[in-house]
Amino acid sequence: MLTTQDRVVTPALQRRMIAEADRFAPAHRFRIGSLESSHSPFASKPRELALLIRTLAA
Numbered sequence: 001m002l003t004t005q006d007r008v009v010t011p012a013l014q015r016r017m018i019a020e021a022d023r024f025a026p027a028h029r030f031r032i033g034s035l036e037s038s039h040s041p042f043a044s045k046p047r048e049l050a051l052l053i054r055t056l057a058a
Helices: 011-024 046-057
Strands: none
Touching: none
16 A cells, blocks of 8 residues: 655655565565555544555455
8 A cells, every 4th residue: 555645655665665575476466555644544544544455455
């Protein structure tokens, strides 16, 4: 999941880490969603985070 307003781990760095992990384990690629939130969506947007997790897990 990308947190688009993150200033700790920028969205560009998040994308890079996801791409590297996908290359390392191509059989287990990430399903990606994004939230317009800071580094801690579990604190700032818990409902939106829960919905996104549910959606990605389906």
